[in-house]
Amino acid sequence: MTYLYKITKEKYRIMRDKNCFWEGKIRKICELEKIDYEKLTRFSYGGNIVFSIDSEIVIKLYPSYVNDEFIKEKQVLEFLNGRTLSVDVPKLISTGQFEGWSYLVMSELKGxxxxxxxxxxxxxxxxxxxxxxxxxxxxxxxxxxxxxxxxxxxxxxxxxxxxxxxxxxxxxxxxxxxxxxxxxxxxxxxxxxxxxxxxxxxxxxxxxxxxxxxxxxxxxxxxxxxxxxxxxxxxxxxxxxxxxxxxxxxxxxxxxxxxxxxxxxxxxxxxxxxxxxxxxxxxxxxxxxxxxxxxxxxxxxxxxxxxxxxxxxxx
Incomplete structure (x- = not known):
């Protein structure tokens, strides 16, 4: 079994497209967060691992070597969620760590x-x-x-x-x-x-x-x-x-x-x-x-x- 904390930047480049591996990790995060679901769908764009959960919730996973990105995105979402804007931004639902990597759980924007x-x-x-x-x-x-x-x-x-x-x-x-x-x-x-x-x-x-x-x-x-x-x-x-x-x-x-x-x-x-x-x-x-x-x-x-x-x- 490959634990996330063992994945280096170089290894991540090799493993990034292994959808079955990442889907398994997201399933375990869903268990931790007590999220019931029928379908997991991976988004194709972006540098991080991002999955849609039944087109309602998004889980975004951050490699440990870019944990600063997790911290920044969490802080910005918390701030923007408290503002009234002319367009929607995701609503932050929860955060956590799994096998040494941080993750965000947020609402999925339709469109x-x-x-x-x-x-x-x-x-x-x-x-x-x-x-x-x-x-x-x-x-x-x-x-x-x-x-x-x-x-x-x-x-x-x-x-x-x-x-x-x-x-x-x-x-x-x-x-x-x-x-x-x-x-x-x-x-x-x-x-x-x-x-x-x-x-x-x-x-x-x-x-x-x-x-x-x-x-x-x-x-x-x-x-x-x-x-x-x-x-x-x-x-x-x-x-x-x-x-x-x-x-x-x-x-x-x-x-x-x-x-x-x-x-x-x-x-x-x-x-x-x-x-x-x-x-x-x-x-x-x-x-x-x-x-x-x-x-x-x-x-x-x-x-x-x-x-x-x-x-x-x-x-």
């Missing part, structure tokens, strides 16, 4: 992941998603403003670390040579020196974490999941995922999204473009070539400045 329907949305539905997402991100940011010096210091250190690692990061992610040679000079002009408001970030407002449902025949954004990667930092960092993953190839969506978040037309300027592009280059999961694949124009960009203007267009 379809945006990643599974985004391409079939009509333009009006895409505009509505952009508007609704800008609104909910602003709601969460306004509710989580931090004035703690430690939070500012941690954010500053995070950015410093990202700058130090930026070349290795983008080399490993296949950035083309022409753009790669511009990285150092592009990041040298101290774009991010201002001390701005810092808030709770997910860095993960992507179509993999947004729940959609049809209302009056139209797809609408109704729920938000996955808070394991949350941390505190500059609010602009959270605006990158929706733009890079979804909005930038479609004229008008960036503008709708950012204005819904709270930017005025005058603030949608070259300075903001440069700042957002800088944060995109420094993002933990940044993959510039992947974002470029969404647009023929982006694929042909020869400078980071040009690419920033394409990604963060405000037309």
């Amino acid at each position: 379809t992941l945006l990643i599974d329907v985004f391409d079939e949305l009509n333009f009006e539905e895409k505009k509505q998603v952009a508007f609704d997402l800008g609104k909910i991100i602003r709601e969460i940011h306004d509710a989580t403003i931090s004035t703690k010096q430690d939070d500012y210091d941690h954010w500053k250190q995070f950015i410093t670390n990202q700058i130090e690692q930026v070349e290795n990061h983008h080399k490993n992610n296949g950035m083309n040579d022409e753009l790669f040679t511009q990285l150092t000079s592009y990041l040298e002009d101290k774009t991010l020196q201002g001390k701005e408001q810092i808030v709770l970030l997910t860095g993960e407002y992507t179509p993999f974490n947004l729940i959609m449902n049809k209302t009056n025949g139209m797809w609408r954004f109704t729920g938000l999941i996955d808070f394991a990667d949350c941390f505190i930092g500059n609010s602009k960092y959270d605006l990158l995922g929706p733009i890079a993953f979804m909005f930038y190839p479609f004229e008008g969506l960036n503008k709708i999204f950012l204005e819904s978040y709270g930017y005025t037309n005058n603030e949608l300027n070259e300075g903001l473009q440069k700042e957002l592009m800088t944060y995109l280059l420094l993002h933990r999961f940044s993959n510039i070539s992947f974002y470029q694949e969404k647009s023929e124009v982006a694929k042909k960009a020869t400078t980071l400045k040009e690419l920033g203007n394409i990604f963060f267009n405000f037309k």
